[in-house]
Amino acid sequence: MGYLRASLGNRLTSEELQLLPAGFDRVGHVVIVSLPPELMHRTPDIAHALLELKNVHTVALREGAIAGRHREPRLKVIAGDPSTETVHREGGCWFKLDVARVMFSPGNLYERARLPKLVEPGEVIVDLFAGIGQFSIPIAKHAGPSRVYAVELNPVACGYLRENIRLNLVGHVVKPLLGDCSAVAPRGVADRVVLGILHVTHRYLPLALEVLKPSGGAIHYHESVPSGLRFERPIKRILGAAAGREVEILGKRVVKRYAPGVDHVVIDARVGKIECGKSAL
Ligand SMILES: C[S@@+](CC[C@H](N)C(=O)[O-])C[C@H]1O[C@@H](n2cnc3c(N)ncnc32)[C@H](O)[C@@H]1O
Structure with missing residues (x-):
């Protein structure tokens, strides 16, 4: 069972639990999640469950596909620290970026x-x-x-x-x-x-x-x-x-x-x- 289903099992209906995304992205201290329209009214519950993850300070909702020549993301912060600038560690490298401004x-x-x-x-x-x-x-x-x-x-x-x-x-x-x-x-x-x-x-x-x-x-x-x-x-x-x-x-x-x-x-x-x-x- 995914993290979201396990942590929201008592708060969401069984239909809503079925609609939860199987996963979410994590870049530095920011978690980015996509939700179907039917779950938008549950955004606060979902955001607070994600904010409980270790070293996560910001939860952002993906509002559309990456667009334009500059490949800019469309995100909205839905819980936690409003700053979307972060440092992501991967494969022995550091990547500093603003996840709301660059892909x-x-x-x-x-x-x-x-x-x-x-x-x-x-x-x-x-x-x-x-x-x-x-x-x-x-x-x-x-x-x-x-x-x-x-x-x-x-x-x-x-x-x-x-x-x-x-x-x-x-x-x-x-x-x-x-x-x-x-x-x-x-x-x-x-x-x-x-x-x-x-x-x-x-x-x-x-x-x-x-x-x-x-x-x-x-x-x-x-x-x-x-x-x-x-x-x-x-x-x-x-x-x-x-x-x-x-x-x-x-x-x-x-x-x-x-x-x-x-x-x-x-x-x-x-x-x-x-x-x-x-x-x-
Ligand atoms: C989809 S991102 C990919 C970044 C990286 N190559 C990757 O695969 O993770 C593409 C990048 O190319 C840049 N870009 C788009 N057209 C370009 C061009 N004609 N010359 C140089 N950079 C360009 C965009 O601004 C964007 O940052």
């Missing part, structure tokens, strides 16, 4: 731990959609790259990225770049490019190939895709963007269920060198 997905936990293990010491990494450093920081901390360029468009997220670089003592490795990756990402430098965004990722494949060294390298391509096309569509898009350059698919995995019938997947691919007379674009 942090607890469902990507395994991916944040997996990616650094693929990086060879001395590599140059370009993280095109760096956020607060969800991938750049663990790579810098655990994998020994020579340089990580962390590109982020949203000034708020980029501010936290800079703080996280300081908190994790990786300022000698990670270079934050504020701006649209199409404009500010360095070209021809990377052994590995991370495309950690959904919905629009395929539009940035030509850029990712330009960012790789002319000798080629690895890309980590994230996409939200109907479950029926799970790996087929992203692989087809990578092959299409490579325009004849050699491509080896190194790995494919479902990161998480994104929505009913939609998966968040990641494809690891190695793209070969630019052939003379062939364009990558």
